[in-house]
Amino acid sequence: MNNVFHYASELFEGLKAYRGIDGHIRLFRPQLNMERMRRSARRAALPDFDGSELLQCIRELIRIDEAWVPHQKGASLYIRPTIIGTDPKLGVSPSQQAKLFVITGPPISLFADAQYIRAAKGGVGAFKMGCNYAPTMHVGVQAIKKGCHQVLWLYGAKHYACCLSLVFPNLEVKVPATYLIDFFHVTEAGAMNIFMYWKNEYGEDELITPSIESGKKEQSDDQKSQ
Template sequence: MNKKSLLTGLGIGAVLGAGSFLLHDKFCKKKCEYFPFFGEGTEKDIDSSKITVQLTKNPKKKKEDPNEYGFGQYMSDHMLEIDYIDKKFTVPRIVPFHDFPMHPATSVIHYGITAFEGMKAYKDSEGKIRLFRPMKNMQRFLKSARRLCLPDFNPEELLKCIEKLVMIEKDWVPEKKGFSAYIRPIIMGTDQFLGLKPASKYKIFVIISPVGSYYKDGMKGIRLYAQNEYLRSWVGGTGGNKLGGNYAPTLLPTLKGFEKECKSVLFLDKEGKVTEAGAMNCMVIWENENNERELITPSLDDNTILPGITRDSILKLSKESGQFDKVTEGDITIDQLVKAHKENRLFEVFGCGTAAIVSPVIGFKYEGKTYDFAKDGKLGEFTLYLYETILSIQHGETEHEWSHLIEEQD
């Protein structure tokens, strides 16, 4: 098959239905003769040394009380943009924050060709800016882009560009402990074409949003609505990648959870295995059936679980803590949780992620029954330990290799 025939087939497939042509992840990781713009076909990678800066002439007014920022409602003055055109990345540019004009046939609108990341910048007691394990975010960002057959980029060079943006916007990083500036890198296909095919043009952009404390009213536990009517992910799907299309379908089950007085959803697969808690990884502390104190979280093996940076950090800290007989990545079923609850072996459950670090769970509802396990709403000691430990590392109070100090730049 020649390139013209394959592209024609892809276009026809899009007309018949987006599901009629599937590009497998393994295929997308290879250099493809039909799509020389993918991966190794990139002729010019991101070059952070050539970044250009255009400062705004109309800076925004900052809030005196950073709690007024909430989450994701306010944006900083500048943004980073990098385009990919004709097999080449353009010169990275930091420009005043602005809207995008978009052609109605742009591929990201029609087929969701977009991936994103979520990371934070923190200010330490000396006013220096720190990131938390940022290279892990960049590596995951690249993995997600590959799942959508987008061209490879150099994650180290992209991180250098992001650091430059963060330092320009350092006054937008709140000074208080527990506060931060949320960094959102996005990659999206920008082809103007109604057929379904891997994008030949795309844009990377990064925006920054100052955010208040996630627990401004104190850390309170939530109850989860456990269900498998609506699946978040499945084997062979994209649950292990941070793609825009993974998140909108979770809104409906979340609303159904609200109706049952649950703040979030415990997503199960059709066999009743736990996948994630809302948009967070799920952690369980119990005494397993072998009478071992265990911290367990669903495995990444089948690519249904997002490889969270906070998740990975908690697993490492838990192993180092010496508080568990076992720290496990493996299957957890809802039946096991119910049984452990009935036998008083279920000690702590929490979600974890960039936004909250940890989100304590006080119980769950399943098939019309409520299973509460946090006595008097009291939060788990190890959950609190993890929150305080990671927060201390993020703000540079505890010296740790995970805390990435951004050097002052010219």
């Protein structure tokens, strides 16, 4: 009867471990992930934690399981620290007890869907909370049927794709032909942020990422590093 099962009292973070050409395994600014995870905990009214201590635990986990970090160029191991509310009660109230744990997994491919949205302005799309993800399960099933792992979330009255398929390094995006319109608004890639490198309308090389100002998505560590 834990709080997490009835009221989505849950949050998680996502980061990756990369194996360099020298064989060493590295994390990209993981302290920023810890800071964001603590912000999500405050927003979800879940207990706070020591980010430095959790990061030490994550480093030790990777050291023990380093064989799971791919050797291929551009590949990575996905790391997901998670907190769930564990109060054994009914009733909508903040959880006073919680469990913090870490899981890992492989990288993914994406399916772009224009029928559903993941989050809206004024909601909690800017935080990695469990309630953002339960409504996405149905679309996720459709993505799996099309050979993808996750959904590329679009937003707005004209959230369409401008091409049939977009291929990024180690990330395949499949777009239905019925969404071939003028432009698109991307909010998030599954549970992740996304960057795109393309030629803009002036023929210039451009690196873009969805805006964080609307509050529909959380800011990534990569965005902070621009």
